[in-house]
Structure formats: structure tokens, C-alpha cells
Amino acid sequence: MNSRTVLSADQSRAARALLNWSRVRLAAKANLSEMAISDLENGFSKSRPHNIAAIRKAFEDAGIVFTVEGTPSLLARSEGDSGLAADNRQWRRREKKG
Numbered sequence: 001m002n003s004r005t006v007l008s009a010d011q012s013r014a015a016r017a018l019l020n021w022s023r024v025r026l027a028a029k030a031n032l033s034e035m036a037i038s039d040l041e042n043g044f045s046k047s048r049p050h051n052i053a054a055i056r057k058a059f060e061d062a063g064i065v066f067t068v069e070g071t072p073s074l075l076a077r078s079e080g081d082s083g084l085a086a087d088n089r090q091w092r093r094r095e096k097k098g
Contacts, residue, residue, distance in 0.1 A: 007052045007066075009041045015059045015072040029058035 016026055023037045030037075032051055040047045040055065056066070064072050 007040070007047075007056050009043055011066065011072055012037070012041050012055060012059075015064045015066075018064065018072060019059070019062050021062075026055065026058060029062070030054040 012026075016023070021029070023034050023041070027034045027037050030051075032054055036047070036051050037055070039045050040052070059066075059072070066072050
């Protein structure tokens with residue numbers, strides 16, 4: 001198993017908290033169902049490697065870096081990137097308009 005298919009429930013919750021993302025938003029960014037996110041974070045079932053890879057990619061595309069110890073951290077963003085400042089309600093409104 002490589003690092004692209006390893007992600008714990010704690011790492012996912014911490015990364016979502018850093019980004020201020022709901023499970024719904026993460027699911028949309030990873031092109032997965034909210035149930036897939038819930039299953040990973042609640043430990044109900046073993047997540048499929050391609051689901052974990054999709055979740056990690058969504059986090060990494062948003063600027064999350066997973067350290068060697070496994071701790072997620074957020075990369076500095078450019079001044080023009082306001083994506084992290086928007087809360088989930090604003091994100092949903094933008095998605096409906098466009």
C-alpha cells in the first residue's frame with residue numbers, strides 16, 4: 001500500500017477542519033458520495049483505495065500537505081485565492097449560480 005491510498009479518519013477530519021469543508025463539499029471535490037466520506041471518517045467499513053486516493057487528491061489540490069508523521073497542514077495561498085475564506089453556504093451559492 002502506498003501513501004496515496006493511506007488516509008485515516010482523524011487525518012480526513014483534521015484536513016476538512018483546516019479547509020472549513022463539510023463532508024458534502026469534500027464529497028463533491030473528490031467526486032464521491034457523502035456516504036463514502038462518512039464511512040471513512042466513522043470507520044464503518046474499510047474504504048476502497050481509489051476512494052482514499054480521490055479524497056487525498058481533493059485535499060492536496062486544495063493545499064493540504066500530509067507530513068511524514070501523517071499530520072495534515074495547509075500550504076500558504078496566494079493573495080488572490082479566496083477559496084479558503086468562503087464558508088460552505090457561500091460555496092453552495094456559487095455552485096448553484098455557475
